[in-house]
Amino acid sequence: MSSSVRVAVVTGSNKGIGLAIVRALCQQFQGHVYVTARDSGRGRAAVETLASEGLEPMFHQLDIDDPNSVTAAADYFAEKYGGVDVLVNNAGIAFKVADTTPFDVQAEVTLKTNFFGTRDMLARFMPLVKPGGRVVNVSSLLGSVALSRCNPALQERLRSEGLAEDELAGLMRRFVGLTKKGEHKAGGWPETAYGVSKAGLTALSMVLARRLSKERPDDRILLNACCPGWVRTDMAGPKAPKLPDEGALTPVYLALLPPGATQPHGKFVSDKKVQPW
Numbered sequence: 466m467s468s469s470v471r472v473a474v475v476t477g478s479n480k481g482i483g484l485a486i487v488r489a490l491c492q493q494f495q496g497h498v499y500v501t502a503r504d505s506g507r508g509r510a511a512v513e514t515l516a517s518e519g520l521e522p523m524f525h526q527l528d529i530d531d532p533n534s535v536t537a538a539a540d541y542f543a544e545k546y547g548g549v550d551v552l553v554n555n556a557g558i559a560f561k562v563a564d565t566t567p568f569d570v571q572a573e574v575t576l577k578t579n580f581f582g583t584r585d586m587l588a589r590f591m592p593l594v595k596p597g598g599r600v601v602n603v604s605s606l607l608g609s610v611a612l613s614r615c616n617p618a619l620q621e622r623l624r625s626e627g628l629a630e631d632e633l634a635g636l637m638r639r640f641v642g643l644t645k646k647g648e649h650k651a652g653g654w655p656e657t658a659y660g661v662s663k664a665g666l667t668a669l670s671m672v673l674a675r676r677l678s679k680e681r682p683d684d685r686i687l688l689n690a691c692c693p694g695w696v697r698t699d700m701a702g703p704k705a706p707k708l709p710d711e712g713a714l715t716p717v718y719l720a721l722l723p724p725g726a727t728q729p730h731g732k733f734v735s736d737k738k739v740q741p742w
């Protein structure tokens with residue numbers, strides 16, 4: 466395969482917003498578009514669904530919680546395409562409000578995927594992103610709400626232009642550790658594992674965008690976090706107002722920012738507009 470073929474990769478795209486993002490990219494992106502899923506059966510079923518609509522996505526297994534899976538996928542895209550042009554980190558989890566799993570377990574499990582799994586993806590895939598590439602991290606406005614409920618010192622660090630990736634990862638680990646002792650509130654954190662995981666992901670997006678600007682300025686890669694809105698999926702339930710295809714609009718807008726664009730970069734975007742952080 467010639468590395469001149471462009472390629473877009475969407476994590477967690479066997480259903481929900483991820484599947485809708487692949488659908489839109491199949492229609493609008495010039496190149497190969499990959500459904501990826503932790504479960505190959507569910508992933509291939511999604512490819513069949515899109516094929517029945519006349520679209521031609523491709524498939525690769527990818528579990529963002531499994532370092533071997535992340536490495537195997539990265540090696541595949543490096544070898545077959547010489548890198549990636551578009552990476553959408555969409556995979557995520559959320560416990561239902563009514564779930565009775567202890568909060569500390571919810572915190573550990575939620576941050577493992579939404580923050581640490583996505584961070585592992587970025588660590589392995591960022592070096593593969595080609596010049597002119599686009600990276601989109603599907604975060605949530607609930608991350609911004611969680612940030613506003615952190616104590617002033619945490620808010621200052623999570624918003625700081627001086628925040629380092631290691632420091633951020635340490636803060637996320639500290640949140641999980643405090644939940645185990647029931648001390649997260651005293652430590653200045655809000656009572657939301659999902660919100661903290663997405664606050665961490667939005668902050669991470671800003672840290673990595675600043676690093677790109679510093680270390681690869683000539684590559685003009687744009688990296689942003691976004692909220693898809695409240696979308697009717699297995700995660701958000703039947704009362705959510707937006708259809709998955711509507712939830713895909715902002716992630717796809719960011720994935721397809723035109724060549725030569727310089728903004729947005731390192732921002733949190735909702736409804737195609739940069740939001741305060």
Ligand SMILES: NC(=O)c1ccc[n+]([C@@H]2O[C@H](COP(=O)([O-])OP(=O)(O)OC[C@H]3O[C@@H](n4cnc5c(N)ncnc54)[C@H](OP(=O)(O)O)[C@@H]3O)[C@@H](O)[C@H]2O)c1
Binds near residue numbers: 481482556605696
């Ligand atoms: N829906 C909303 O209102 C809303 C609002 C704000 C942000 N978001 C964010 O949007 C993204 C998509 O959410 P959704 O509503 O489409 O949820 P969804 O329907 O539950 O889909 C989540 C997807 O992520 C996958 N996934 C979970 N853990 C994974 C892992 N370790 N490795 C690879 N894939 C994994 C799931 O795969 P399986 O099928 O194997 O479980 C599924 O394909 C999430 O990041 C979510 O936090 C959603």
